[in-house]
Amino acid sequence: MSADWLASFRHDPDQAIADLFSGRAGLGSSFRLDLPEFLHRAFPADLVAERQQLDGVLLSWLLTMRGDQPEQVRRLGMSTYAKRLVDALVALQLVDLPNSRNRIRSDLDAWLRWLTPLRLAPERDPALECWRLISQDQPSESNAAAWLRLAADPRPEYFNVAWVGLKLLPNERDAQRNQLLMAHAALRHAVVISHGDLGTARRSWNRRIAVLRGLFPRSPGHWHRVLDEVTEAIVTKETGFTRNLALELRPAPTKGQSRRSPRPEQPNTRVQFDRLEEDMRDDPSSDRLPRRLLDLSRRNLHFAEKTGDSYYFVRTLHNLGSQLLRLAKWEERELIELGALVENALVWEPANAYTWGLWADWFAVCDNLPAREWTLREMARLFPSNEYCRVELARLLMERDAQDWDEPVHWLRQAVEWNPDRVHSHVELARVLGVLGDRTEAIGLLKGVLGRDPSNEIAKAVLEHLGLEAPDQTADAATWSPVPVPCHSSLVRELERRGRLAGEFIAANVAGDLRGPTALIHEEAIKGDSLAGFYAQWLGLECASQRPPHAWAWTACQHWQERSADEEWEQLAAVYPEAATETRFLRLLAANGGGGGLDGHSASRRFFSNGTVPALPAASFMRDSAEQIETMDSEQREEAALAVLASGAVGSLEFVGSVGSLA
Amino acid sequence: MTIHMPLLHSQSRSADPAVAAVADNCRFDERAGDERWRQYDAIVSDVQGDPNAVTWADWAEAHELHLNRHYNVLSYSTPDAFLPINIDAWLEDLSENQTLVRLEAITHPLVAAAMSSDRLRDAHDRANEGDADARSVVAAFCETWNQLRDGRPMFAAFYDEVKSEVEDDDWAIALRDRLGLGHYGADGPSEVALMSYPTSYVLSRRVAAGSTACALPTVLDNGMHEFFFPAPRQHPYGATLHLVPDLADSLTAEVLHHRIDYRAEHILRLGRIDCSHRLAGQSLVDARDLHLVSLQEACDREDFGELLEERV
Numbered sequence: 020m021s022a023d024w025l026a027s028f029r030h031d032p033d034q035a036i037a038d039l040f041s042g043r044a045g046l047g048s049s050f051r052l053d054l055p056e057f058l059h060r061a062f063p064a065d066l067v068a069e070r071q072q073l074d075g076v077l078l079s080w081l082l083t084m085r086g087d088q089p090e091q092v093r094r095l096g097m098s099t100y101a102k103r104l105v106d107a108l109v110a111l112q113l114v115d116l117p118n119s120r121n122r123i124r125s126d127l128d129a130w131l132r133w134l135t136p137l138r139l140a141p142e143r144d145p146a147l148e149c150w151r152l153i154s155q156d157q158p159s160e161s162n163a164a165a166w167l168r169l170a171a172d173p174r175p176e177y178f179n180v181a182w183v184g185l186k187l188l189p190n191e192r193d194a195q196r197n198q199l200l201m202a203h204a205a206l207r208h209a210v211v212i213s214h215g216d217l218g219t220a221r222r223s224w225n226r227r228i229a230v231l232r233g234l235f236p237r238s239p240g241h242w243h244r245v246l247d248e249v250t251e252a253i254v255t256k257e258t259g260f261t262r263n264l265a266l267e268l269r270p271a272p273t274k275g276q277s278r279r280s281p282r283p284e285q286p287n288t289r290v291q292f293d294r295l296e297e298d299m300r301d302d303p304s305s306d307r308l309p310r311r312l313l314d315l316s317r318r319n320l321h322f323a324e325k326t327g328d329s330y331y332f333v334r335t336l337h338n339l340g341s342q343l344l345r346l347a348k349w350e351e352r353e354l355i356e357l358g359a360l361v362e363n364a365l366v367w368e369p370a371n372a373y374t375w376g377l378w379a380d381w382f383a384v385c386d387n388l389p390a391r392e393w394t395l396r397e398m399a400r401l402f403p404s405n406e407y408c409r410v411e412l413a414r415l416l417m418e419r420d421a422q423d424w425d426e427p428v429h430w431l432r433q434a435v436e437w438n439p440d441r442v443h444s445h446v447e448l449a450r451v452l453g454v455l456g457d458r459t460e461a462i463g464l465l466k467g468v469l470g471r472d473p474s475n476e477i478a479k480a481v482l483e484h485l486g487l488e489a490p491d492q493t494a495d496a497a498t499w500s501p502v503p504v505p506c507h508s509s510l511v512r513e514l515e516r517r518g519r520l521a522g523e524f525i526a527a528n529v530a531g532d533l534r535g536p537t538a539l540i541h542e543e544a545i546k547g548d549s550l551a552g553f554y555a556q557w558l559g560l561e562c563a564s565q566r567p568p569h570a571w572a573w574t575a576c577q578h579w580q581e582r583s584a585d586e587e588w589e590q591l592a593a594v595y596p597e598a599a600t601e602t603r604f605l606r607l608l609a610a611n612g613g614g615g616g617l618d619g620h621s622a623s624r625r626f627f628s629n630g631t632v633p634a635l636p637a638a639s640f641m642r643d644s645a646e647q648i649e650t651m652d653s654e655q656r657e658e659a660a661l662a663v664l665a666s667g668a669v670g671s672l673e674f675v676g677s678v679g680s681l682a
Numbered sequence: 683m684t685i686h687m688p689l690l691h692s693q694s695r696s697a698d699p700a701v702a703a704v705a706d707n708c709r710f711d712e713r714a715g716d717e718r719w720r721q722y723d724a725i726v727s728d729v730q731g732d733p734n735a736v737t738w739a740d741w742a743e744a745h746e747l748h749l750n751r752h753y754n755v756l757s758y759s760t761p762d763a764f765l766p767i768n769i770d771a772w773l774e775d776l777s778e779n780q781t782l783v784r785l786e787a788i789t790h791p792l793v794a795a796a797m798s799s800d801r802l803r804d805a806h807d808r809a810n811e812g813d814a815d816a817r818s819v820v821a822a823f824c825e826t827w828n829q830l831r832d833g834r835p836m837f838a839a840f841y842d843e844v845k846s847e848v849e850d851d852d853w854a855i856a857l858r859d860r861l862g863l864g865h866y867g868a869d870g871p872s873e874v875a876l877m878s879y880p881t882s883y884v885l886s887r888r889v890a891a892g893s894t895a896c897a898l899p900t901v902l903d904n905g906m907h908e909f910f911f912p913a914p915r916q917h918p919y920g921a922t923l924h925l926v927p928d929l930a931d932s933l934t935a936e937v938l939h940h941r942i943d944y945r946a947e948h949i950l951r952l953g954r955i956d957c958s959h960r961l962a963g964q965s966l967v968d969a970r971d972l973h974l975v976s977l978q979e980a981c982d983r984e985d986f987g988e989l990l991e992e993r994v
Contacts, residue, residue, distance in 0.1 A: 021869055042746020047700045048907040050742075051865040056789055060869040099750040112793055140756040141829045151794060176829040179822075183796045231823040233805060233815035632936045 021049050021061040024106040028061075032076045038078070040103050045461065051557055055110040055496040062114050074116040081119075083652045085133055088547060089565070097165050097568055101137045101145055101608045108148035109159050112155060124153045126509055128673040136567035141176040150177075153276040153675070154184035159433060160324045163188055163200055165675040167327055170204030171211050171634075182227075184444060186234070194235060196244065196325050201231055202249040203327035206268070210261050220264050246270050252328045291315050292335055299339070309353045311559035312339050316360050321639045330369035335365050337373040344380050362510070362674050369671035370634040372402045379411065386501035390511055391415065394517030399430065400521055401636040401671060403662035404643065406444050413447065424451065432659075435464070437640070440466050446478050453485040461485055504511060511674050516543075517550065517669075524554040528661075553668040556580070557661065572668035579660050582609065601667040604641045608656050631650035637666040684708065684719045688725060689736055698994050699739070699966045703908035706970075707901045710987045711912040713771040714900035718762060722748050722902060745906050753904055755833040760890045762833045763897040763938050773896040773919075773937055778882040780846045781841035782939070783848065783950070785857050786875045787866060791827035793989035803952045820946040828943045835903055835938040837861075839922065841878060843934055848876065854953035859925040860934055864909040867955035878950040896972045897938045908966060911973050916981040923973050925959040930969035967991055 024044050028035035038044040039054060050057065062070050084091060084104060092100050111119050123130050127149070138359070141147070150169060185200045194315040205227035214221035233243060246268070254266035269492060295311055302308075312335075319332035336452075340357065343349075349357070358381055364374045377397045393414055398408035413427035413434075419671035431451060434444035445464045452461040462485065465553035468478040516539075523540050537560060542552030544562040553572040555562050557580075566573050571591075575598075578587055588606035593597045644651070644659050651659065684690070693705035726744040730736045752762040754885060762768050802823060808816035839861055841848065847856035854874050858866045866872040889895050899920035901912050911923045916975055919935040959967055967990045974987045 038739075039708050042743045044742070046704050046738075046742045046745060046906050048864045049868075051904070051907050052787075056787065059789060095747070096751065098756065099747065102750055102754065107789065113790065140758060140832070142832045156797070175825065179826050179829065183794070183831055187796055226818065229815050229818035233808075233813070233817075233819035236815070386820070428909060526908075 021057065024049070025061055025530065032072050033079070034367050036073075036080050037454045038547055040106070047534055048491050049601065053242065054106040058110045062537045066381060070114065070116065071118075073114065074118040077107055077111060077116065078119040078122060088133075097137070097263040098139060098143070099140050101143050101568075104134065104137065104145040105143055107150050108145060108152055112148070112152050112258050115155070117156065120152055120155060121609070122327050123149060123677075127675050128510060128513055131673050132513070132548070132669070136552075138569035141174070143658065146179060147176060151183065154180060155410060157184070157188055160188050160190070160196075161363070161366075162568040162675055163324050163327060164329065164363075165673075167200065167204055167207060168369070169466075171207040173208075173599065175595075176440065178204070190606070195241075196237055198231060198245050199249060199325075200327045202228065203252075203365055205231070206249060206253060206261075206265065208262060210617065212263075213260075215260050217260075217267060221267065224264075224268055235391060240273070242269050243273060248326070252326065256328070256330045257606070291578065292339070295339060299342060300345065303342075304348060308343055308347045309349050309357070312336075313353060313356050313360065316340075320363055323367060329364075333364045333368045333371055336360055336372070337377045340377050341373070341380060344377070344384050348500065349384065349502055351502055351504055354381070354502055357381060357504070358504070360383070365671065366674045368634065369674075370401070370636045370638070372398065372405050372407070372528060372636070375401070376407050379408065379583040381504065384501060385504035385506060387504075388415065388419075389507050390506055393511075396518040396521040397672075400517070400665050403637050403640040403659075403666055406434045406438045406441050410447050413451070417451070424455065425529055426525055427451065428455075429525065440471070442472060442475060443477070446475075446481055448485070449478075450481045453481070458485055459517075490510050494674060510674065511670060520551055520554060524558070527558055528636060550669040553664060557664070569595075570668075571572040571595045571601070572664045575602060575667075579605060579664070585610065590656075596669050600635060601663050604663055605644060605660055608651075608660055635666075640666075683716065684726075685723050685733060686736055686741070689738070689741065693738055694988075695993055698736065699963065699990060700992055702906040702990060703966065703970060705907045706988070706990070707905050707907075707910055707912055709938065711901040712915040712986075713828065713898055713912065714902040715768065715770050717767050718902050719901070721767070723763075725751070734899045741898075748902070749904060750901060752902075753834055757831060757833045757941060759833050760893045760940070761833060761903075762789045763834050763900075764889065764893045764895065764940050765905050766892055768897060770899070771898045771900055772894045773898050774894060776881055776885065776896050776937065778880070778885060780881045781878055782881055782937075783841045783844060784838050784877045785835060785854070785859075785861060785863055785866070786877055788827070788873050788875050791823065791830055793875060794830055795823050796827045797823060799954065806949060806952055808905075817946055819832065820949065824944045824946055825951070830942065833941045835897070836941060837899065837920075837936055839934055839936050839941060841900070848950070855952060855957065858955050859929075859959060860921070860922065860932070861936070862909040862922040862925060864907075864925055864959055864961060868958045871877075871954050871956040873954055874952070875949050876951040876953070877944060877948050878955040879945075879948045884942055887940065887942055889940060893940075895940050899936060899938050903938060908970075909961070911970065913975070914981040914983045914986045915979060916983060917977065921973070921977060923969065925961045925969070927961065927969040927972065930972040933973070933976055933980060967994060 024035060024039065025043075027038070035044070039057070042050075044050060058073070062073055064070075071646055081104070084100070084107075088100070095103070130149050131146050134149055138144040138146060153422065154166075166181040166184035166188070169184070170178050172178065172181075179660040181204055181255055182201055185204055186197055188197055188200065190196045205224055208227070209220040209223040212223055238408065238644050243244075247270050248264040250269040254262055254269065254452055257265065292315070295308070295315065298305065298311075299308060316332060316336045319335055323329040323332045338378050340361070361374060361378045364371070365378065368374060375394065379394040379398065381386070382394055386553040392412065395408045395412040395415065397414060398405055402408065409430040413430040417424055418429045428448070428451060431444055431448040435448050438444055445468045449461040449464040452458075452464070462482070465478050465482045467474055469482075472478070520543065523537050527537055537555075537558065540551045540554045540558070541560060544560070545565050547565060547567040548570065549570040551565070552570055553576055556573050575591060578591060585606065588602060588609065592602040592606075595602060641663060687709070688709050690705045694702050694707070696702045720789050722744065725747050726736055726740065727733065729747070730740040743876065755761045763771070786954055788799075792802065800822070805816045805819040806821075809820050845859060847853060847860050850856040853876065855867070857876065858874075869977060885895055887895065897903075898913070899910070901910065905912065909923050909925065911921065913919070913921045919937055921933040922931045922936050924932045924934070970987045971991050974989060978984050978986050
């Protein structure tokens with residue numbers, strides 16, 4: 020049936036593929052099959068050379084579609100454009116073309132950034148098909164973290180792809196690993212879709228576990244052990260609703276069996292952690308400390324990959340890593356290994372601000388201050404109330420430009436406002452204000468700090484220095500011993516892009532008008548980039564009209580600006596279940612705390628409490644703000660809306676496939 | 683009717699009976715109303731602005747665009763078949779107490795669920811024996827499958843009419859042939875599922891305001907292939923083209939209904955079609971002509987259509 024088309028493919032592969040997508044290849048029963056299945060039939064395994072050609076041609080077709088997006092969408096309409104992308108990605112799955120798959124896997128962040136806003140429905144979601152594609156033929160178990168994250172998406176189709184990813188994870192002949200991780204995923208999903216209702220969560224879990232047992236028929240004792248291990252890990256690490264749910268789901272001990280089954284692979288982390296920390300205190304400059312931390316972290320990472328439990332890995336790394344970066348002397352190869360571990364930690368817990376902070380510090384030690392700045396900017400976007408990144412970013416900007424301190428002051432004021440009980444940002448802002456000549460406010464800030472903490476030596480020192488021409492930079496600023504390390508990954512390029520976008524946005528927004536250049540925002544928004552589009556929408560740039568179908572912050576920003584009615588917010592939450600928490604927060608904010616018949620305090624407890632929302636970077640900010648929503652003035656509400664919109668405009672970087680090698 | 687009749691007339695004289703058949707389907711169709719054709723013609727003119735210069739490839743490109751805009755719609759949308767634009771072909775008197783069947787190709791959902799056909803068959807068998815966990819596996823497979831399916835209309839036949847094929851040892855091939863699914867089994871095996879569900883399940887699903895649940899097939903509902911044959915307006919349903927030439931006068935009833943979600947209990951059988959049919963060239967001409975004569979007799983419409991034999 021497809022013989023004629025195959026002949027045309029052999030003659031001119033690019034044209035044949037273009038004709039197939041456009042329909043010009045022909046009419047009739049041969050072309051009645053959906054395109055992926057047509058290709059699946061046309062390229063059986065024995066057509067080795069043709070399959071290789073197809074591998075290259077399909078990838079190049081996709082890249083062309085990416086480059087031509089505005090023109091293609093104008094010509095085809097968004098629905099047909101998205102369908103053709105989905106067809107190509109499904110064809111890669113059905114025909115099983117390794118080169119394209121590996122290329123996409125190795126640059127997944129860029130692919131997802133392009134494809135995610137193009138979602139129209141579960142069956143027309145190119146980003147989802149991208150995930151499904153990389154679930155095939157996984158080279159190692161390192162994707163476990165990504166699948167577990169995907170399982171915490173409330174959309175059932177995302178859960179199903181995550182489950183397939185975990186089912187296909189390499190396991191060194193031990194399928195129990197997959198079962199453990201799949202059960203872990205089922206629990207995460209149950210938490211997210213239940214909105215704090217134990218009955219809903221239990222039903223979801225029971226349904227998924229029945230599927231798991233059906234996929235892997237084993238003895239009741241086997242399942243008892245697996246489910247016990249998963250629930251026990253949650254009980255010991257989590258709090259609130261998640262812990263309560265795990266307690267309820269924990270299988271009852273069977274006759275003659277103790278409550279807990281041993282976890283043979285569990286690392287003896289606490290002891291090693293304590294020993295290392297003690298040695299760091301005794302001899303912080305010891306050459307051997309970095310190597311010990313790296314070895315311990317690698318063991319912890321291995322444990323996380325087998326069990327889904329990243330607690331030890333991530334916390335040990337950021338707790339001890341941050342200290343050691345300042346104290347110890349690092350070799351170049353050790354720094355490279357640490358960078359790879361940090362990236363792995365961000366795969367496991369992308370909403371962990373401490374790990375982000377460690378990454379920013381790591382760039383400083385690698386003598387890469389631009390990358391440090393981009394990382395701090397990305398942290399400031401993701402974590403609206405994070406004090407550390409704002410203070411460090413302000414310091415870095417002041418060091419770079421001794422003349423223009425508008426932006427540093429903006430960051431410091433924001434840090435102070437959103438961290439009224441913290442000291443660090445208050446002291447830093449006082450120091451800067453002192454230099455700028457605003458002694459009264461500076462003294463007020465320092466007296467406030469000393470009122471809360473009379474023994475604060477730094478505050479005292481700054482008070483003494485007030486009035487000097489340059490701020491005292493040595494009081495508590497971090498010091499580094501730079502070891503130049505090359506950092507050229509595509510993720511760093513994306514950090515740079517985001518950092519530059521954020522820089523333009525802040526400059527325009529702080530100035531309160533559009534005097535600053537917004538060329539990059541403009542250029543990227545026209546291409547359909549979600550983050551740039553949101554910035555453009557907030558600033559009221561003309562290019563904001565080019566919105567792709569699934570860009571939450573971009574759309575929500577418009578709702579905010581147009582003072583949308585309650586029903587419209589509700590509709591928005593239904594279209595974007597993955598951003599339901601942020602949408603609910605904005606709705607509350609728009610209604611001045613009175614939305615949905617709940618006051619801010621009740622809403623905070625119900626919707627933003629620990630354990631019922633996924634680990635969102637803005638979770639704690641939304642929780643704290645919801646508590647005070649009734650007392651916020653309009654300017655504060657505007658700022659809070661901006662912070663949550665920016666945080667949700669685009670996810671954390673997707674490190675899967677491109678994390679630094681630990682080989 | 684399309685403004686491109688000269689092109690269709692010329693293509694209907696093609697030496698390739700498959701091409702002539704597609705042109706015939708467009709020429710013979712009496713159910714797709716003028717407004718649907720105007721919509722189609724507008725897409726043709728987007729592809730080729732000069733109506734006198736439209737080629738068969740342009741027509742094919744327009745067909746693809748038309749399908750994507752009006753037929754393969756999103757799962758939560760309504761395709762043209764059930765919208766007022768197609769009101770003349772609506773089917774509103776389908777009674778509830780009937781069972782519908784469809785033969786579905788399941789290669790894509792199997793790959794998406796990372797499940798082999800043997801594994802699914804095993805789970806299906808165990809589920810039928812009362813294994814609740816296996817039933818959950820089949821239900822999970824259906825969930826994944828539903829998530830892959832868009833909102834295109836579903837062709838279906840009546841179980842009571844094809845019961846003997848369903849019970850045949852080679853049921854998959856027998857049904858493929860009877861339902862005119864010529865694209866199954868060509869160029870390699872097709873994994874298939876025989877789906878069966880009551881009309882009440884179809885009719886119980888809410889439809890968008892102003893739309894309907896069932897319709898009669900027209901050429902604009904993905905009927906531009908040689909194994910589709912439009913039925914005269916007097917015929918109560920669509921009529922499938924049997925792929926065995928001697929049986930092409932059997933006129934098995936087929937209808938279109940809106941998208942439904944599949945459930946585990948809808949999978950009646952799982953199987954494989956591993957051989958192609960032989961309906962091509964002269965046998966295609968013979969089968970289509972026999973089918974046409976049968977339709978003319980059934981509807982007392984000697985004026986309907988035109989025999990292929992006299993042309994190719």
